[in-house]
Amino acid sequence: MPERQNLMTVQQVRTLVNAALADPEVDLAAPLGMSLLFREGLKTEVLTSLARGDYHPAVDDVPGSLTYRDGDQIRVATLSLESELLLTAYLDR
Numbered sequence: 001m002p003e004r005q006n007l008m009t010v011q012q013v014r015t016l017v018n019a020a021l022a023d024p025e026v027d028l029a030a031p032l033g034m035s036l037l038f039r040e041g042l043k044t045e046v047l048t049s050l051a052r053g054d055y056h057p058a059v060d061d062v063p064g065s066l067t068y069r070d071g072d073q074i075r076v077a078t079l080s081l082e083s084e085l086l087l088t089a090y091l092d093r
Contacts, residue, residue: 007038013082017089024093032086039080042068052091058084 008016008031020026029047036042046068058064064084066077079087 007035008082010081010085013085017085020089021092028086028090028093032083032090035080035083035086036066036077039083040066040077042066042077050091055087055091057088 013031013035016026016028016031020028033044033047036046037044046066049069050066054067056065056067058079063081064079064087066079066087068075068077
């Protein structure tokens with residue numbers, strides 16, 4: 001059985017997002033892609049076709065979600081807090 005990937009904690013993601021907001025040279029695409037892949041199980045192609053309208057932010061206790069195309073299917077993925085923080089900052093750029 002493969003070992004679980006060591007991913008960034010919520011605090012580490014917040015630190016990265018704050019750095020990215022302060023410095024436009026910080027690229028969020030790679031950490032966002034890794035988070036979507038390992039936390040939500042999404043293919044990297046999802047990130048390349050992502051639009052702001054595909055993201056649905058969290059409301060109260062309902063987590064954020066992302067709609068994406070998988071062939072001819074439209075699918076919805078529930079986002080982890082880490083992925084949502086990265087995605088929000090990525091789309092705000």
